[in-house]
Amino acid sequence: MGRERVKLEAALLLAPLLLFIATSFVAPIAAMLWRGVSDMEVPRAFPRTLAALADWDGRNLPGDQVFAALADELVAARAAGTLNAAAGRLNSDTPGLRTVVFTTARRLARGVEGSPRAAILAADPAWGEVETWGALRRAGATPTDTHLLAALDLRRSADGTITSVPEEQRVFRAVALRTVWIGLLVTLLCLVLGYPLAAALVFVPRRLFGLLLFAVLLPFWTSLIVRTAAWMVLLAREGIINQAFLALGLVVEPVQMLFTRTAVLVAMVHILLPFMVLPLYAVMRQIPRAQLRAAASLGAGPVAQLVRVWLPQTLPGVGAGALMVFIQAIGFYVTPALIGGGADQMLPYFIGFYATQTVNWGLAAALSILLLVGTLLILALFGRFLSLAQFRAA
């Protein structure tokens, strides 16, 4: 009974935080993700047509009541201004449908002669093909996989099978690969630089330790944008590094450093290095020094002590650090956007691009889902490996 009360009190104390997380974090993300699997434009313009199409067999042309609903809604949507978005959405599914929709709506608006079916078929012969109706029904379906497929450079053809988009239209597979590649490179560089640094933190004398730790933590005290901007200043054509090179006579004209892959890697490694060093340091600090002594007394020289006793026990730290760095790296937006070239942009850049430039929220959301699922997958995989390694170390 007393314990129940304690639990209740604890829950009440946490309630404001949970509420905050739910409204400011979970709900917006869920809403965003929902956009990745839903379509708003077409259902908003043609609600009755879609309802009538629900039990269409998909092989023959639909029945008269579907034509009637479409005729009404085309005219209504044209008047209400919702037609544009719907036509755009249909066009991204089947190129050319925008014209079909607009032509038909314009003709019908002038007046319908005879049956709606005849009028529509007369307005544009495309309505005589099942493909057109298929596209209409697809664009109205929720949940839909259209955006998710697009995020993987895939699409559904009229008969519903999934195929790759033509070679020249493919973008996202290359972007995804590039994202993973840059993430891996950054992680590897952070490991190569961070491992000796963390080891130094453990082994240096007390006085040096404070200085080193200060240097490691320093980047945490300035914002990410400031640090990125600092790199822009350093790497620019007229920047400090180029001027120094010129002054020293190392180069005869400024080197292009900004907007290159190297610049992106340098800045990202600089920003993410502490996330590698700190977990490593935490693990290394816990390895008792007596173990190295024990190894020495058993006949292990300095190299054997490090390789056979010390290194294996630091692996959980390597895993944790690599995970932290990699997951953050594949989500990097500002740094590549500011100091990378067009070929250095990663998934987050395209999410931003579709969300703000072309207002294709569906695709932006689908790309977000791709990134999120990828991250969770890596987390789950590494999580297994990590807990295993920790179990062994414990």
Added chain:
Amino acid sequence: MTDPLVRFDHVAKSYDRATLVIPDLSFEVGRGEFLTLLGPSGSGKTTTLMMLAGFEAPDRGRILVEGRDIVRVPAHKRNIGVVFQSYALFPHLTVAQNVAFPLSVRGRPRAEIAERVTSALAMVRLEGLADRRPAQLSGGQQQRVALARALVFQPKLVLMDEPLGALDKQLRTELQAEIRRLHRELGVTIVYVTHDQEEALALSDRIAVFNEGRIRQIGPPQTLYDHPRDPFVASFIGENNRLEGEVVGRDEDGRLAVRLAEGAVVWAEPVDVPPSTRRVLLSVRPERIALAHAEAEDFGAEALAASVVETMFLGDHVRVRVRLADGSLVTVKRPAYPLDARLKPGARVALAWSAKHAIAFPADKADSGRPLVAGHA
């Protein structure tokens, strides 16, 4: 010692270049001997052991093993087994891999390693646990693994720094017997560190009593117990009553007549008491004191009168605390009798001891052991 395995030759050590934690240390360890370094916390036992193991370098002096100075030999080439208080097992390796470690860094063939690991584990009675990890073992089992690991490569010399310090009393007794057995069966030389004097008495061939970086006395347990060379050893090994007194005479065998503060005159064996000394400190073991429920005069000429302060019944014996006329307290330990019920607080009793069980030290030696400062050297 004719052919010692280990010899410390005027070794000095400081950690901070100012304070000598070991000012000048010389001693020897015989082949196959079990030598225990015993002393209070901070007396330099671990430092001595670490210099022998090669983890600390002496500032001065030589450390010889089989006649060869090893001061410049790195730890991993000394071939000395070390057992740490914290066990220092490798958590990422199984029990078998831990024990195999010294053989595998020496590049022994696989088959030989397997065979020797098996027999080493059998030796410490851990046959069934070869595939466990250290975290899955009890403290006692972990220390057995550490023992097996330090012995499996057959070093001539094994160092143990409070190996049982982290274990409870029963396990400690059990493992003491085990270490004793291994020492006997393997004929290995062991230098053992503890600050538990009972453990030192139980295990050792010889004990070196440390205080403030110096060996106060080194010898077999019985000698240290019966013939301590100074008051520090007398009170550090076993229990001792200390009584102050004044020399009032000497007999022809050199024994001293000492007048105690409470007035009575008793006889005592002097240890390094110069003829001019007047004030001495008597050391008498509680179990050497006879106690009678009687008036002192009835008990004998040298008997002291006292009154009981408290009596503690401890199963096999009783401890009686009594107060002498001048107020000083004396502890008496003796087998339990039914009549002890009469030893109530306030009861009048008589104490006496044989002259050979009272040891007299010069009183000014009692507080020797000042901080040792380097720089005068």
